[in-house]
Amino acid sequence: MVGKLEWVLREVNKSDNKELKTVLSSVMIEFGVPKKGTALSDPELREMSKAYDSHRSIYFVIENNNKIFGGAGISQLKNSKENICELQKMYFLKDARGLGLGKKMIKKCISIALKYKYDFCYIETMHNMNSAQKLYLSQGFKYLDKSLGNTGHSSCPVWMLKKL
DSSP: OOOSSOOEEEEOOGGGHHHHHHHHHHHHHHTTOOSSSSGGGOGGGGGHHHHTOSTTOEEEEEEETTEEEEEEEEEEOTTOOSSEEEEEEEEEOGGGTTSSHHHHHHHHHHHHHHHTTOSEEEEEEOTTOHHHHHHHHHTTOEEOSSOOSOOSOTTOOEEEEEEO
16 A cells, blocks of 8 residues: 655665565566566566666666655666667556656656766567556657667567657
């Protein structure tokens, strides 16, 4: 149950790792995300704070009443020489959906991407994540015909890009 306190969007820290892994994994499982070829098999799920503690990379969590309800981050697109960041691991528990938090999270991540001077922002998602796709489209992302870089997410069939 969501508490009466306000939603807080903040940078991930080491003490969030275990809870964040549980939250992100549970949302992916809820949507039937395959275990192989998706973020569900990424080793960084175990230590998100460490995975995003690098140059031009950041991850945020959304919490209410000291409970994490989801998160999203940006990082350089893997295996790409172009100046493209990827909006990564954006998943929210059911109680945090439909409240405008996804839009707020994307705006925060895009503002950081601009600060880091990326030219484009890329995202991969699943066909059945329709609400997420509508949100991305509303924030200026456009569909692509093929994937960019090589994220290792071969099971993600939807690719989108936004010019920054």
